[in-house]
Amino acid sequence: MSTEPTQTAEAVAAPPPPKGSVWAALRDAIRGTGADYTKIPMRKAVFLLAVPMVLELVLESTFAVVDIYFVGKLGSSAVATVGLTESYLFLLYSIAMGLAMAVTAVIARRIGEHKPEEAAITAVQAILLAMLVSVPFALVGILYAQDLLRVMGADDWTLQHGYRYMQWMLGGNAVIMLLFVINAIYRGAGDAAIAMRVLWVANGLNIVLDPILIFGFGPIPAMGIEGAAIATNIGRGAGVLMQLWILFRGGKHIRVTGAHLVWRGAVLFNIVRTSLGGVGQMIVAMTSWIFLMRILASIGSEAVAGATIAIRIMMFTLMPAWGMSNAAATLVGQNLGAGQPERAEASVWRIGWYNMVFTVAVSVVFFLFHDRLIAVFTDDPTVIEIGGSWLLILSYSYFVYGWWMVAVQAFNGAGDTVTPTKINLVFFWLIQIPLSYWLAITLDWQHTGVFWAVFVSETTVGLFTLWLFSRGKWKTMQV
DSSP states (O other): OOOHHHHHHHHHHSOOOOSSOHHHHHHHHHHOOOOOTTTSOHHHHHHHHHHHHHHHHHHHHHHHHHHHHHHHTTOHHHHHHHHHHHHHHHHHHHHHHHHHHHHHHHHHHHHHTTOHHHHHHHHHHHHHHHHHHHHHHHHHHHHHHHHHHHHTTOOHHIIIIIHHHHHHHHHTHHHHHHHHHHHHHHHHHTOHHHHHHHHHHHHHHHHHHHHHHHHOBTTBOOOTHHHHHHHHHHHHHHHHHHHHHHHHHOOSSOOOOGGGOSOOHHHHHHHHHHHHHHHHHHHHHHHHHHHHHHHHHHHOHHHHHHHHHHHHHHHHHHHHHHHHHHHHHHHHHHHHHTTOHHHHHHHHHHHHHHHHHHHHHHHHHHHHHHHHHHHTTOOOHHHHHHHHHHHHHHHTSTHHHHHHHHHHHHHHHHTOOHHHHHHHIIIIIIIIHHHHHIIIIISOOTHHHHHHHHHHHHHHHHHHHHHHHHTOGGGGOOO
């Protein structure tokens, strides 16, 4: 979640290349390599995994920002529609990301144990599970879109026009689920470059189609906010087809053949069991966001719009850090599988420092240019003031997010998805939601109360999670 200012910060924070030719190392990272990440030098392993993961998520977040830029031209109600729809999509994302965490952990462990056949069978079970999970979300989204938006306090414009956006986004959720899960397969196997190329294609197509379908072009009619959803589904659908084609053709570390297309209940159950904690931690975090959006909706559509733009910018700037954190999850899983827990821990601390440098640089940009960043996406002064105030508050402790993400991904990569769930339950449900309501409604701080509640809860949860990681119990997890 960031624009041009964060690209400079990203260059500062990127992990240093391994010894030898910088261009050769960069070429290997982007093309993919068959290197054994449990044996090559740690610096090289981090570089080869982190570079494609960072580039992958930078483009993903670039699309999110471009999307909200074009939707912002339709007015604050259209932006609010996206924000309210994403409140429900976050529930879907929580399941998709929870499954992805488990898939990455299990695949990485099998690869670290040098069992590629079991890794391929696990991949098939994960894809089947993702398809099954997507069905109920599609039915609910298509049939009850207006009711869902009404519950969230949507305004009249959203209920009359914006509901089609939700129908497309929830109705086509299978492509979201599969995109998450199959890329998790590649990351766990160490084929991060493939996951990167898939999202390049998916989001590049999204970016091209977005203005065409929203505003119209030649014989293509203007579809408004509905066009944004259609563009997203087409782009992600193309990405899923590319994923499947490469998976069966074979990557550097994993390949699925016809012999692997079987139902393995024990393997599928292991994925479900491992994913429960991941799904739980994401559901706790995402439902907390739904409550926050409901509080903001009671304040006004401008508050929702300002928060929606701010969170898109925040997501953009965190994607490079998430990419490096995903590299930590792969390294932890594979090195634990290879019986090297100390090497697994060393990878986390190294990546954590890279993340901190990056997020400190971003926080400076937020502090200096918070209003200007929001103004890129809207000319509504109220929306600019609200969104800018959140970016300013975030800047005070943004570096904690970098450590928090890498610590959480270390737990998840080890297969310990339960510990982050318990942490999220306390800090989000028992602290963040009540504190937000008390500050925003009871004390009448309005949107500022919500933002300060997020600051307090997420700063403390980040520091606590890092402390818990340092105790090292995650090293004994079995998946």
